[in-house]
Amino acid sequence: MQPPFEPLSNADVISRALEQLTVANDDPLPLLVQLFDAVRPGRSSSDQALQRWHRMLQLLEIPRYHDGLRTALLTLFAQRRQISLYSESGLLPNTGFFSELHRKLAHRLLPELADPAELRDCIRLLFHHPGDAAWLGAIPLEEQQAFWRLLTPPSPRMLEQISEACLVLSHRVCAMGLEPELLRVLPQLKTSRSPFLALHEELAWFTTEALRIEDETSPGEEDKRHLLVLTGQCREVVRRAHQQATAVAGTSMSLTFLLTRLEQHLQRLELLVGVLAIRVQTVADGEVMERWSVFLADAVLGELRRNSLRQHFADLTGQVALLVTENAARTGEHYIASDRKEWWGMLRAAAGAGVIIALLALMKIKGAGLHLPVLSQGLLNGLIYGGGFLLVHLLHFTIATKQPAMTAAAIAATVSQTRGRLRDQERLLELMVSTARSQFAAVLGNVGVAFPLALVIGLVAGLLQYEPVTLKKACALAEEVNPFTTLSLFYAAIAGIWLFVTGLISGYIDNLSAHSQVGPRIARLPWLQRMSGSSGAGRIGSYISSNAGGLTGNLFFGLMLGVTPAVGLMLGLPLDIRHIAFSAANIGYALITSGFMLQPSILLAAIGGVMLIGLVNLLVSFSLALWVALRSRGVPFSSVRSLLSPLRRRLFNHPLDFLLPVEQRQAPRTPQ
Template sequence: MTHHTAFTPITATDSTSEALAALTTASSDPLPRLIHLFDTLRPKRASDRAEAQKRWQRLLHLLEVPCYYDGLRSALLALFAQRRQYRFYTESGLLPNTGFFSELRRKLSHRLLPELVDPNDLRDCIRLIFHRPSDAIWMKNIPLADQIAFWRLLTPLSPRILGQIAVSARVLSQRICAMGLEPELLRVVPTLRDTEHSPFLSLINEMTEFLARLGDEEQPVSEVDKRHLLVFTDQCHAMVRQAHRQATATAGTSMSLSFQLTRLEQHLKRLELMIEVLAVTVETLPEEEVVVRWSTFMADVCQQELERNSLRRHCADLLGRVSLLVTENAARTGEHYIADNRQQWWAILRAAAGAGLLIALLALLKIIGSTLHLPVLSQGLLNGLIYGGGFILVHLLHFTIATKQPAMTAAAIAGTISQSSGRLREQGRLVELMVATARSQFAAIMGNVSVAFPLALLVGTLSLVSGHNPVSPEKARILLEEVQPFSTLSLAYAAIAGVWLFVTGLVSGYVDNLSAYGQVGPRIAGLGWLCRLAGERRAEWIGDYVSSNAGGLVGNLFFGMMLGLTPAVGGMLGLPLDIRHVAFSSANIGYALVALEFSVNLKLGALAVLGVALIGLVNLMVSFTLALLVAMRSRGARFRSALTLLPLLRQRLFSSPRDFFLPVDPLQEAPRSS
């Protein structure tokens, strides 16, 4: 054993040394003594990384004593020799074929009532040794190098261990082949229906031949055979990636398909680890390489087993996969909301101006609706229908509402980050993308507000001149008070609206995915009565339109209903729930100013303008942050990695503040795109 770090002197009463000393005595069953040993290694708090590492390194230090080393090695070899191993290799940490919700029920039931264990099974022995639910936490904090130093105790690998791994590899290859022929997978990758070219069938044939020749002295397997076998696992991985792309692009996904693809990936990765371990018998490798392969394999399998009943990981793995496929729809849409040049910036501004026109009219319609004095829930439903109908009209006319952009653009930015495997290796490109996003958001807000506010002034003035002004002075004062940033909860209400904006992005992506998965477009085009009524060509056009816009239409209706119903629910429950939306707030100020004949206290008016600006900022920041968080986590990237861009963004803001708001000079566009 190698010396890892400096240690304090260890006394004879040290619990770990006592446990190791107990392993040097002869005993028929080493399991109880191994349980006691790991009890001494367990830190008081599982989250205490430093204490966990200190205790583990103390163990490694003690193993430099020959009798302790030999005693622990003999105990581990005896444990493996006396137990069945194949379930440990083929089931630990791997999803079963029962499905997501069946597995969720199993985990819940085992959290309430611990499952029975079989001491003759190695998998159950691992659970007896690590018998606390928190063991997975502190074991994960042990560096891989230190785990390798421990698992070298079992090298060189005994024939029994290698034989059990060989049996397990055969079982896994058979399961992988069966999963590769599942109807759900064949639906999204039709080329797999040609069984002659299926990599899953080729894999099992190659694995059977590899294992048959593994112990053959006349025709032994070689390193070339191992590499050839790994080629087939790579091809299987490629099919899984293709299934993800197809599900994202056209076919759609489901919880069942996501479960199957996740399970298939897990089995392929486990099989590759087994192949690397089995190859030590046919490759000329340095001893350290053998130790690394075995230790990596054991560390992975043990960690997976310790998290076997983790509800958090189970939900995170599968829901992360579903959210990835759902947010991909938002990412493709978000690319249209990011202006890379002057032409696109002005296009966003014009589309937002069109939406501002409708928003001014919708705000007036909502004010008129409030004069009906309906019951709370009925008023909420009416407001929701006004909002939702207006948003759908905005969508149909291809206009843009500024606050709906962040949920889409955040997914597009996260998609760029995922191309670097979650690492921000192209920081310059990401900074440029975020600057372009900020510029596009500013254009959308300016388009909404610059039309909604003056149009509200104009409509209010015309109504006042005609003698039918729907906004009374009392209502006008309420509208001005509602946007005060410091004396009311307007910013908190703006955050609630931001949350609904974020949820709307998920709803739109989910509906788009559901439409693709259910093949809604072709099925609508195939309706007999529709073909007879509108003709086949128009029926096909209707099907394509519904398929392409289902998410947008449902998402807009959902967002409108949430804006209308949130205050109603708050009123019924006696909770301070309401919403503030920047474009509607700016229109409301316009109507209020006209109703008060512009006789407004200067301080009140200035704070109202500031409140609208802050409401817009909160709307955007909340929805963008939540969308970016979910999109990054679904791609396996940590949100904190995006924080490393803040210094670069701050530097860019101080050096070129204009780029965050206005279109870039054409002379500056070429160098940045190169």
């Protein structure tokens, strides 16, 4: 439902601006500026912007206004150089992050001079108000497309400029396709015919001949298809390079940037070739024209945000996120139990970790009795946690709350495979149900062993006349997980954040290790070969290369759990951590020390607190990791919301599917 229109006076301003465009003008730029000044809302109000935009579209249904505005826009395009708009707008530049940051800062402080002969600069003259990007971005894409369809199909002058832009893009693609960083990942490109060179040669002929429509040698539909096949082959090389870097060779910031930029250029080439092929087609391709109008709308917004520092940092975080989440996605697949055998394996691995957690909880309790200085106590606790987590990793056990950061990346990778549209909802639904089931198995294994083992240790210690925990400490342990009287849930969220950061660090170190070839370099150390032989050195190098991220992440997570409370004490801030498995073990020690005489209200609050702590641990780390992983793949977080309804139905109809292993359900077939 469209919002109500504004008073007639505002509509008259837009209609007068459109009326002036019906008269032929040598330069329509000033009149187009007046039109967008009339459409521009006050105080960048998105509602008012949508109202005025709707009013303009309604007036454009009048043939006189429609034809006048189309003629003005075509004249504006014909009188300006358009190549930079097609070949640069919306694409990553070849400059580095800091060089581009310096340029943006300089232009924010001292705006660059606009060249009216360049179409890119004319866009900034049309939308010259600082708030234009905000209100224009608030208008739905479909509404913007309705306006830019005025430029479909493109004029002959536009096609000439598109042809030259294709050549510019082709040269860049060819150069990027021969970069040493790409050849390192795909060495076979050195010895075989490069598809990037073939694309450039074919495109050079196509763009030249496409404009000679009367010539009998001019290209046809078959030539366009062949060119798109070559473009597809180049995109397949990018996909294989990305896959190879993730799986074996390792990626880096420069390689991630290169592959992203290369993919952007190839996508732009596909679009422009489709538009250029209008000259050799009897009927314009409706899908291509739709993409062309989308491109024009995006290009305008891209130009208005060209010097945006926020957009610049958003692009950087997207690149870094992609760098560190790819390995996490690959690792996350091992944390998702898809059948009964894997579920029981997950439970056994988590139970093994539960034994270590019960011992670590006791060590931390006894360490607190040393009454060390605050920072020393924090470092001691961090070493206890970190050493225990390293042991868990070395023994191939599983800590439940460390899984979400990995499994979220695996889910995001599946989402990105469907281009963010969730076309295979059943597959994603099963993956999320399997993830929940795996998390339950891991939590059950950790808590189900750590809690009773703490009781057994306390009982045996009591029989040996040894008091592992004082009665005062037992009461404190029970009280510190009470969600009603303490900040335990806030502290659980802090632990969830550290879990998320741990996943990022593990992914980064895994990438760095593979990209830097740490394993082979360690295996070739002369002193290591003398000590353990060449085969032993090879095994050591292979192990370090495969486990560098896991070892580093576990040590970091342990140190953060120990140091965070100490930092909070020193700064006078409410900083602490709560972890479900350690909290459960602490309750076990508190119960056995008190002789199971804790007040029922305290005990119930403690049990409920442990459950809520686990829920917060999982939700915070999973949500953050999923958000970053989706962002790294350019998939909006809202794409996952469409799964909420089928997830609720599945939970209502088959609640045990989220907890226990079941026989695989036959997915309903969807009509083709």
